[in-house]
Amino acid sequence: MSDTSSFDYLLELSRRCHVGINALPSARDQVVMSWSGVGFLLGEHYCVAAMDDIAEVLTEPASTRLPGVKPWVRGVANVRGRLLPLIDLT
Structure with a gap:
């Protein structure tokens, strides 16, 4: 990645998804608008893992x-x- 952090990348990805959601058909009510994850620091790198991928901390x-x-x-x-x-x- 460039100078942006992983968190900034996720924010931009979320923004782009929300912009495109208005073009979806009437199944919009079925769209889940939440995501859970764990952020952590690995050396000097900020990382994020989905809660589905985490067994235990x-x-x-x-x-x-x-x-x-x-x-x-x-x-x-x-x-x-x-x-x-x-x-x-x-």
């Missing part, structure tokens, strides 16, 4: 370092009995 769990792995691998964490890798994306 956690604080960073306690982790165990692994020997001999790349520096961007933070380790592994036990979350409700499941062993999950922790990766540093920054």
Whole structure:
């Protein structure tokens, strides 16, 4: 993308959708006018994910370092009995 942020892009997309909605047929009453999502910062990038794509939001769990792995691998964490890798994306 250019100099605009992800949020500005979503605002522009919403504006363009609302402008074009008047040209739709009488099924306009069936159009859902809401969207839910989660905004987050990944390094220096602002990101947005749809709520349908989010299973769970956690604080960073306690982790165990692994020997001999790349520096961007933070380790592994036990979350409700499941062993999950922790990766540093920054």
